[in-house]
Amino acid sequence: MFAVTAARIDADDPLSGLELGERPEPEVPDGWVSVTVRAAALNHHDVFSLRGVGLSADRLPMVLGCDAAGTDPDGNEVIVHAVIGDANAGDGDETLDPRRSLLSERYDGTFAERVVVPRRNLVPKPAALSFEQAACLPTAYLTAYRMLFEKSGAQPGSTVLVQGASGGVATALIILGRTAGFRMWATSRTEAKLERARELGADQVFPSGARLPERVDVVMETVGQATWAHSVRSLKPGGRIVICGATSGDAPPAELTRVFYTQLSVVGSTMGTRDQLVRLARFCEQTGVRPVIDSVRPLAQARDAFAAMIAGTQAGKLVLTP
Numbered sequence: 423m424f425a426v427t428a429a430r431i432d433a434d435d436p437l438s439g440l441e442l443g444e445r446p447e448p449e450v451p452d453g454w455v456s457v458t459v460r461a462a463a464l465n466h467h468d469v470f471s472l473r474g475v476g477l478s479a480d481r482l483p484m485v486l487g488c489d490a491a492g493t494d495p496d497g498n499e500v501i502v503h504a505v506i507g508d509a510n511a512g513d514g515d516e517t518l519d520p521r522r523s524l525l526s527e528r529y530d531g532t533f534a535e536r537v538v539v540p541r542r543n544l545v546p547k548p549a550a551l552s553f554e555q556a557a558c559l560p561t562a563y564l565t566a567y568r569m570l571f572e573k574s575g576a577q578p579g580s581t582v583l584v585q586g587a588s589g590g591v592a593t594a595l596i597i598l599g600r601t602a603g604f605r606m607w608a609t610s611r612t613e614a615k616l617e618r619a620r621e622l623g624a625d626q627v628f629p630s631g632a633r634l635p636e637r638v639d640v641v642m643e644t645v646g647q648a649t650w651a652h653s654v655r656s657l658k659p660g661g662r663i664v665i666c667g668a669t670s671g672d673a674p675p676a677e678l679t680r681v682f683y684t685q686l687s688v689v690g691s692t693m694g695t696r697d698q699l700v701r702l703a704r705f706c707e708q709t710g711v712r713p714v715i716d717s718v719r720p721l722a723q724a725r726d727a728f729a730a731m732i733a734g735t736q737a738g739k740l741v742l743t744p
């Protein structure tokens with residue numbers, strides 16, 4: 423079958439390790455199923471994998487990709503949950519299983535004609551969503567869903583600041599939060615990206631690091647080091663930072679005095695559960711909200727999609743179709 427693999431790790435030149443071509447047909451262990459991929463979507467995670475973050479050389483070659491929607495062997499339309507883990511080992515939450523992994527970390531991923539996953543990882547695709555839209559949900563949108571609706575403590579009407587508004591998770595946060603009635607504010611490094619955040623539904627937008635007109639209830643962090651001090655300073659006393667990523671670095675000064683003196687909470691968040699993916703798909707169906715797609719390309723043009731992700735030029739999800 424045709425697939426997009428990481429063949430080599432190169433921290434400085436990630437595209438050099440990308441290979442497109444024929445791979446052996448995957449075997450299907452007991453309790454797992456082969457899904458015919460109809461659409462898959464890129465995340466920054468796929469670029470990190472080529473750089474060797476979360477993927478070591480001894481696991482290569484590895485089919486990349488976390489996100490997919492397709493059909494199961496009975497022809498049912500499904501979304502593929504990307505967290506491979508044992509919910510029982512995580513007190514009912516597979517993301518808390520110490521041995522859990524994401525597709526493309528230990529098991530081959532979704533940038534292929536077929537992907538093999540545990541049967542439990544199939545979620546019904548609402549007919550109202552296209553395969554391309556459904557393929558955007560399992561990583562960035564599920565992560566945003568958990569951050570907003572499980573971890574943040576925000577209520578409709580709360581003010582939520584999203585740092586680095588143009589990112590995949592950040593975009594999903596703005597879209598889902600706006601739909602749920604949160605007051606979404608956003609920061610970004612360029613005027614064009616701020617304008618884009620406004621179009622997506624951000625109520626107010628600010629250059630990165632700018633002083634805000636008032637302090638906020640919650641800050642959503644994916645940027646890390648570059649925005650951390652601003653996040654800590656932007657919160658109301660008793661406010662909460664929810665963090666799922668640290669693209670710009672993970673060791674900023676912790677600002678501990680401000681954390682305890684203003685009684686802030688810092689809450690980590692990773693992906694979401696299968697049940698949350700079911701609810702996210704239903705949320706899209708009920709509200710009419712849809713993931714924003716930058717472009718849809720054939721899988722054979724995956725290299726262009728990776729280049730766009732590395733350059734940061736996309737506005738929405740980069741989708742691939744086998």
Ligand SMILES: NC(=O)c1ccc[n+]([C@@H]2O[C@H](COP(=O)([O-])OP(=O)(O)OC[C@H]3O[C@@H](n4cnc5c(N)ncnc54)[C@H](OP(=O)(O)O)[C@@H]3O)[C@@H](O)[C@H]2O)c1
Pocket residue numbers: 465466467470561562565585586587588589590591592609610611612615630644645648649666667668669670691692693694
């Ligand atoms: N824990 C999880 O489950 C989970 C799930 C998905 C993603 N993540 C992590 O979350 C992070 C974002 O992922 P993504 O796929 O959304 O990536 P992305 O689309 O590439 O977004 C990265 C964002 O970071 C900002 N940024 C990057 N470098 C910066 C710098 N030096 N200064 C300020 N801002 C900077 C950019 O903001 P502007 O250009 O708008 O300023 C951009 O919006 C990654 O670290 C990823 O690994 C974690």
